[in-house]
Amino acid sequence: MISVDRYHHGNLRSALLQAALHLVGKFGAEALTLREVARRAGVSHNAPYRHFKSKEDLVAALATEALEELLASIRNATATATDPATRLRAAAHAYLDFALSNPPRFGIMFRSAFDRDAYPAYVAAYTDSVTLLGELVRAQEVATDTGVAGELVWASIHGITELGLGKWLRGGSRKELESLTDSALETLTAGLRKQPLA
Amino acid sequence: MISVDRYHHGNLRSALLQAALHLVGKFGAEALTLREVARRAGVSHNAPYRHFKSKEDLVAALATEALEELLASIRNATATATDPATRLRAAAHAYLDFALSNPPRFGIMFRSAFDRDAYPAYVAAYTDSVTLLGELVRAQEVATDTGVAGELVWASIHGITELGLGKWLRGGSRKELESLTDSALETLTAGLRKQPLA
DNA sequence: ACCTGAACACCGTTCAAGT
DNA sequence: ACCTGAACACCGTTCAAGT
Secondary structure (H helix, E strand, O other), rough: OOOHHHHHHHHHHHHHHHHHHHHHHHOOOHHOOHHHHHHHOOOOHHHHHOOOOOHHHHHHHHHHHHHHHHHHHHHHHHHHHOOOOHHHHHHHHHHHHHHHOHHHHHHHHOOOOOOHHHOOOHHHHHHHHHHHHHHHHOOOEEEEEEEEHHHHEEEEEEEHHHHOOOOOOOOOHHHHHHHHHHHHHHHHHHHHHHHOOO | OOOOHHHHHHHHHHHHHHHHHHHHHOOHHHHHOOHHHHHOOOOEEEOOHOOOOOHHHHHHOOOOOOOHHHHHHHHHHHOOOOOHHHHHHHHHHHHHHHHHHHHHHHHHHHOOOHHHHHHHHHHHHHHHHHHHHHHHHHHOOOEEEOOOHHHHHHHHHHHHHHHHHOOOOOOOOOOHHHOOOOOOOOHHHHHHOOOOOO
């Protein structure tokens, strides 16, 4: 009766993605199996193949959704401030918080083996993210516009995030990692101002 | 006749690890299966359990060996120079080169799910690595000895490595990534000198 | 001690069949 | 169109049995 258990209307795809996301968040990326996803969506182990060519194809869809959500989250976080340093800090915190809120999803987003070029929406979200970061860094007025400064900032934030998620740093709490992120941004911008890149 | 095909002498364990490393390096971490490892070592699918409690246990051994090798490689790279900046740069290049030389192994070393505390050799190599990095950074005379400077440097190098391996940066060649690493180190040390951490 | 073969409960994927 | 059940070739792991 209720439309949610009738997949002939085209909502199985999103139900599968939702189940997959839940599985990943709760049990980690290695617990993500097509058969379990199908089970949770209440369909046969085979039904997912109507919507995804393969497990990798579902993972790619999951990664695309995650990247789009991360981008939206960063946009949202930077929207309220006008001061360039504050905006960059807000973006970095959004990045870190996104990763901490669902570590396995962060892994799926970044480390999946699928061919990215085969997923235009993924590439689009990636391109937009890099562009946004470039703008945020350029607004600091710390370097000529070669893009290297943006990569340095991104790598620092990403490194702190990865090492934080893996419990490699002495402080692993959200607060401590945000503080480390702030230090990284301050140090990098100070360094870029003092010693502009070639 | 030849001792290599007689595992009653205690060399099966290392033969298994060697097969596992080869598998990981050639086909990626997801191709690492206990059964295939056994096949390559020429034993039944069950023989590995004489030497490893589980697949995770073998992965932990692999990760430990990798970390020890990385540490040795960094020690070796820094041994020839005396200038602090040169030594730090050599260490960073060794880190990057280690990752690029076998990306899946780098992943196993950093992202495996095993309980690290259950593997003292792993913890020892980790502790020694952090200590070494701390010394290298302290020699730059850029910060008070809180360890934060070391974490910032490590995160930057690690971030460049991860993003480079994942083809996220515009330049992905060894040369380009080493150059980006050099920029990161120069920028961070300049920033730390200009604006010491609280 | 060290190794083997059979067995169990899983996978991803394919295929013929049902509505 | 969308879904199902049977089947295939894999996994990791356990167990009884062989030397």
